[in-house]
Amino acid sequence: MELLKKFKKVGRAYNDTSLVIRIIVGMLCGVVFYMALPKVTGISILGDLFVGALKAIAPILVFVLVSSALAAGSSKLDKRFGLVILFYLLSTFLAAVSAVVLSFAFPQKLALKAAAKSTSAPGGIGEVIKNVLLDAVQNPLNAIIEGKYIGILFWAVLFGFAIKNIGSDTTKRFMKDVSDSISQIVKWIINFAPFGIAGLVYTNLVDNGLKVFLKYGKLLALLIGCMLVVAFVVDPLIAGIALKRNPYPLVIKCLKESGITAFFTRSSAANIPVNMELCERMGLDKDMYSVSIPLGATINMDGAAITITVMTLAAANTVGVNVSIGTAILLSVLSALAACGASGVAGGSLLLIPMACSLFGISDTVAMQVVSVGFMIGVVQDSIETMLNSAGDAMFAATAEFCQWQKEGKRLPDFMYSRKEKADFANQMSENLE
Numbered sequence: 001m002e003l004l005k006k007f008k009k010v011g012r013a014y015n016d017t018s019l020v021i022r023i024i025v026g027m028l029c030g031v032v033f034y035m036a037l038p039k040v041t042g043i044s045i046l047g048d049l050f051v052g053a054l055k056a057i058a059p060i061l062v063f064v065l066v067s068s069a070l071a072a073g074s075s076k077l078d079k080r081f082g083l084v085i086l087f088y089l090l091s092t093f094l095a096a097v098s099a100v101v102l103s104f105a106f107p108q109k110l111a112l113k114a115a116a117k118s119t120s121a122p123g124g125i126g127e128v129i130k131n132v133l134l135d136a137v138q139n140p141l142n143a144i145i146e147g148k149y150i151g152i153l154f155w156a157v158l159f160g161f162a163i164k165n166i167g168s169d170t171t172k173r174f175m176k177d178v179s180d181s182i183s184q185i186v187k188w189i190i191n192f193a194p195f196g197i198a199g200l201v202y203t204n205l206v207d208n209g210l211k212v213f214l215k216y217g218k219l220l221a222l223l224i225g226c227m228l229v230v231a232f233v234v235d236p237l238i239a240g241i242a243l244k245r246n247p248y249p250l251v252i253k254c255l256k257e258s259g260i261t262a263f264f265t266r267s268s269a270a271n272i273p274v275n276m277e278l279c280e281r282m283g284l285d286k287d288m289y290s291v292s293i294p295l296g297a298t299i300n301m302d303g304a305a306i307t308i309t310v311m312t313l314a315a316a317n318t319v320g321v322n323v324s325i326g327t328a329i330l331l332s333v334l335s336a337l338a339a340c341g342a343s344g345v346a347g348g349s350l351l352l353i354p355m356a357c358s359l360f361g362i363s364d365t366v367a368m369q370v371v372s373v374g375f376m377i378g379v380v381q382d383s384i385e386t387m388l389n390s391a392g393d394a395m396f397a398a399t400a401e402f403c404q405w406q407k408e409g410k411r412l413p414d415f416m417y418s419r420k421e422k423a424d425f426a427n428q429m430s431e432n433l434e
Contacts, residue, residue, distance in 0.1 A: 015191070023260055026194030030201025044203040047264075050196020053189045054270040059144040061182050061273055063156045065290035068179040070160025071172050080285075080400045083242075084292045087396035088300035091238060092339055095230045095302035096332035099309035102226050104328070108219045108314040110373055153294060179290075186273040193261060193274075200264040219314060220377045226306045227388045231255065235302070235392055239399045243406070247399075249415050254278070254395040255387070262390035263383045268297040271390040278394050282413055284401050292400070296393030301339035303385030304352070307374070308335040312356040315370045321360045331359055 014022070033043050135143070136154040143151030163171055232251070239247035257278050262271040272294055279289035309331060316323050323331075334356055353374065354367035374381070402412055414422065 022194040023197050026197035027201050029194075030198040031205065033198065033202050034205040038206060044199055044206065046195050046199025047197070047201075047203050048199065050189070050193065050199065051265050051267070051270055054265060054273060055267065057182065057186055057189060058269050058272045059152055061186055061276070063140075063144060063152050063159075064175070064179045064182050065276070065286075065294075067156045067160035067163065068172075068175040068290070070157060070291075071163035071175050080288055080404050081292065083400040083403060084288075084397055085295070085299075087238060087242070087399060088296055088392075089336070091230075091235055091392060091396065092299070092301050092305050093332060093336040094234050094238075095226075096305040096309045096335040096339070097329075098229055098234055099226045099306040099335075100313070100328045100332055102222060102229065103310050103313040106218075106222050106225075107317050108222055108310070110216075110219070110314050110318045110370060153298065183276070187277065190274060190277055197261070197264050216373060216377050219310075219373075220380060223307060223310050223377075223381050224384055226310060227303055227384050230302050230306065231388050231391070235395065239395060242399050242403055245416070246418070249417075250395055250398055250402075251391075253282075253415055254391040254398070257281075258394045259387040259391035263387040266382050266386050268301075268386055268389050268393070271386070272297050275390060275394045275397075279397060282398055284398060288401060289397050292397045293393055296397065297390070300393050300396065301389055302392055303388040304339035305332075305335045306388075307381065307385055308339060308352055308356050311353050311370050311374055312360070312362075315353075315357050315362055315366060316360045319362060319366060321362065323360065327359070331356060334359060 030043075033040070037043065135151050138151045140151065140155035140159075143155065163175060236247045236251050239250060258271065258275050261274045262268065265271055275293045275296075276289065279293060280286070312331060312335070313323060313328070339352070353371050357367035357370065402416070405412060
């Protein structure tokens with residue numbers, strides 16, 4: 001009995017501690033475990049279980065939340081939804097442009113050797129569009145099982161509108177209860193994130209030493225630099241112009257509470273539940289973010305656009321192709337469109353590199369060697385890419401909603417205000433009460 005009380009006390013202390021702090025502790029534990037126990041597979045399984053649970057629940061969560069939101073009242077998908085889509089697409093295009101500019105400023109070359117064998121890369125933008133359309137109309141059960149989010153979104157929208165038009169109030173209430181139940185399961189999974197992060201850190205340290213990155217250190221630095229520029233300059237500029245105020249409190253919050261988890265899961269799809277939870281804590285409209293967040297995991301692909309652009313221009317430099325400004329702009333458009341068709345799982349952007357390389361007449365043999373280089377540096381590159389993508393999903397969903405709040409004269413969350421603004425507001429409220 002006494003032991004049970006101690007467990008309950010530890011459990012309460014664990015739950016009362018900030019999730020970010022718990023994740024940081026989990027990261028440190030992963031490092032300590034690696035130093036003390038470098039060959040214990042039981043630690044690695046913690047990360048596999050966490051990512052597996054997120055990937056398993058995410059497709060069901062998306063389908064249920066989107067269909068439930070539409071069934072309850074699609075009228076709430078107003079101008080905010082169009083604004084979210086605009087932010088996603090604009091951000092992805094500007095990310096590709098930023099990658100072009102920095103690649104011209106710091107040109108890279110690759111040491112290519114034997115060709116890698118692969119036949120799974122798409123042959124052109126037409127094939128990417130075709131694949132997206134075919135994914136949309138595939139069997140909905142297969143879409144959920146395989147995590148094909150284009151198909152999940154397509155059928156969830158149809159299912160939600162069908163229930164809205166012909167479903168009874170009881171059916172709509174049932175859908176809401178199912179949605180709430182799945183959301184509760186997600187909260188339980190996220191609550192164990194620190195253990196999963198510890199396992200993921202441990203696995204990365206065991207499987208990937210730093211030596212693999214020394215050969216392509218400059219290329220990796222360019223990729224990371226591009227992503228940091230987008231994360232801290234381009235995306236905040238879009239949000240700042242839209243909100244007409246300092247966007248960095250929102251940027252930092254999303255990077256901290258969404259980006260950290262995404263860095264280790266390396267999957268925008270797996271991070272959907274984390275973003276849902278973040279949007280709920282920011283007080284956003286569930287009918288909006290339950291649609292915009294999974295959509296963002298599909299089309300808000302800043303990091304993927306950067307990876308495709310940088311790797312393609314590096315390949316062009318290596319084989320001696322002279323890239324003009326006009327062709328580089330065309331590459332930006334192509335990279336942005338291709339990124340929207342990238343898979344929401346780890347390494348999803350790399351197989352789109354051959355398609356972009358074809359713009360410069362680079363053979364598939366050479367292009368697939370570039371892909372192999374991408375996989376070599378992918379542990380860091382893909383982690384930061386996913387962090388940028390996923391944090392942007394939540395940031396732009398919040399930006400669109402906060403714009404609406406400002407038009408309605410509604411106060412934004414406290415974290416968006418400076419100390420002076422909070423003090424002025426408190427003084428104003430005090431004067432009003434007097």
